[in-house]
Amino acid sequence: MGVKVREKKKDSGVWWIFIDHQGRRRAKKIGRDKKVAENIAKKVEAKLVLGDMRLEGNKAVTVATFEEYANTWKTLTVPATCKPSTTSDYKGILKNHVLPVFGKSMVNEISRFMVKRFLMQKITDGFASSTVTHMKNAIAGVLNLAVDDEVLATNPAHSVGKIFKRQNLKPKIDPFNMDELATLLDTCQDHFPQHYPLILTLARTGIRFGEGLGLQWNDIDFQGRFITIERSLSKGRVETPKNGQSRKVDMSQQLTNTLRELKHLRKVETLKRGWARMPEWVFVTMKGTPLNHSNWRNRVFYKILEKTSLRKIRVHDLRHAYATLRISKGDNIADVSKQLGHHSVKFTMDIYYHWVPGGSKSEVDGLDDLGSVATKRNLSATNKKGANANLR
Numbered sequence: 001m002g003v004k005v006r007e008k009k010k011d012s013g014v015w016w017i018f019i020d021h022q023g024r025r026r027a028k029k030i031g032r033d034k035k036v037a038e039n040i041a042k043k044v045e046a047k048l049v050l051g052d053m054r055l056e057g058n059k060a061v062t063v064a065t066f067e068e069y070a071n072t073w074k075t076l077t078v079p080a081t082c083k084p085s086t087t088s089d090y091k092g093i094l095k096n097h098v099l100p101v102f103g104k105s106m107v108n109e110i111s112r113f114m115v116k117r118f119l120m121q122k123i124t125d126g127f128a129s130s131t132v133t134h135m136k137n138a139i140a141g142v143l144n145l146a147v148d149d150e151v152l153a154t155n156p157a158h159s160v161g162k163i164f165k166r167q168n169l170k171p172k173i174d175p176f177n178m179d180e181l182a183t184l185l186d187t188c189q190d191h192f193p194q195h196y197p198l199i200l201t202l203a204r205t206g207i208r209f210g211e212g213l214g215l216q217w218n219d220i221d222f223q224g225r226f227i228t229i230e231r232s233l234s235k236g237r238v239e240t241p242k243n244g245q246s247r248k249v250d251m252s253q254q255l256t257n258t259l260r261e262l263k264h265l266r267k268v269e270t271l272k273r274g275w276a277r278m279p280e281w282v283f284v285t286m287k288g289t290p291l292n293h294s295n296w297r298n299r300v301f302y303k304i305l306e307k308t309s310l311r312k313i314r315v316h317d318l319r320h321a322y323a324t325l326r327i328s329k330g331d332n333i334a335d336v337s338k339q340l341g342h343h344s345v346k347f348t349m350d351i352y353y354h355w356v357p358g359g360s361k362s363e364v365d366g367l368d369d370l371g372s373v374a375t376k377r378n379l380s381a382t383n384k385k386g387a388n389a390n391l392r
């Protein structure tokens with residue numbers, strides 16, 4: 001009995017394992033990674049010793065395909081480590097992008113160059129850098145299982161080098177100014193008054209859309225004028241906030257009054273409709289159930305924008321409007337960052353730096369000589385030099 005690792009054709013760089021057991025001989029091509037071949041050889045030899053493997057037909061040794069590992073990853077690993085919405089995203093990415101390219105390949109045949117070429121092609125095709133990053137994470141996650149299984153010595157989806165242009169990493173932000181936001185709110189109040197409280201909440205607190213949909217009445221402290229963000233509602237699923245931590249956000253007086261009035265109207269509506277009890281969710285449908293984010297965005301938010309002369313924005317841009325309006329009027333950047341739920345003030349600064357007010361003009365003016373005398377003197381000197389140059 002024996003299991004050996006060698007090149008079938010010398011200096012070819014392709015490694016095989018050769019099995020000699022009970023008078024039967026089999027050979028299996030592994031690939032260009034000698035360590036992988038050696039690991040597989042050890043496993044085969046151990047199984048032969050224990051009697052767990054028989055050399056019959058062509059089923060002696062098999063290396064799993066990417067698709068086989070992907071099925072394990074998306075059904076076991078991802079649900080155990082990611083939010084439901086992330087799990088759904090990864091399943092879509094695998095089905096629509098990754099598996100059509102890598103699905104039938106043996107995991108040991110996938111090289112770093114193949115992964116990088118795939119990702120760069122997606123960038124060339126116009127996919128956002130964040131989407132391509134998710135694709136890379138999906139590939140890496142699947143191949144990590146092969147590494148854990150000792151089929152791969154290293155993960156070819158790691159350290160693929162530069163893929164994105166640096167300038168494409170930061171999103172373009174073009175939020176509404178104060179007048180535009182006022183127009184949006186006025187239009188909503190005139191044509192969709194029942195949805196005014198939600199839009200006002202997003203505009204006056206800067207919370208994420210999913211966090212707004214996930215608000216419950218117990219989260220609101222009308223006396224202290226603050227909201228505790230405990231959860232997010234995404235695609236009908238309740239999740240923790242994005243950074244996994246709850247936080248408190250302040251309410252303006254206008255928002256406090258609006259939500260207090262909404263709570264009163266909800267009590268009246270509960271009695272009128274014969275509901276057993278008032279819905280715990282702050283923003284609900286006519287049936288008292290939580291709002292669906294895509295349905296509300298398309299049937300309410302975009303309809304409001306159509307009734308104005310304003311440009312089309314995303315619901316998420318209300319968060320940007322809140323941040324830029326507060327920062328541009330000189331509010332404490334640390335407080336804004338905390339309200340937004342960012343993990344650091346630096347992160348907030350990186351996004352909204354251009355809206356930070358400062359003595360920029362006074363700072364550059366500090367480069368001038370006192371009384372700006374030098375400016376006149378230098379211009380005069382320049383003219384004289386120019387005149388002399390013409391004479392020469």
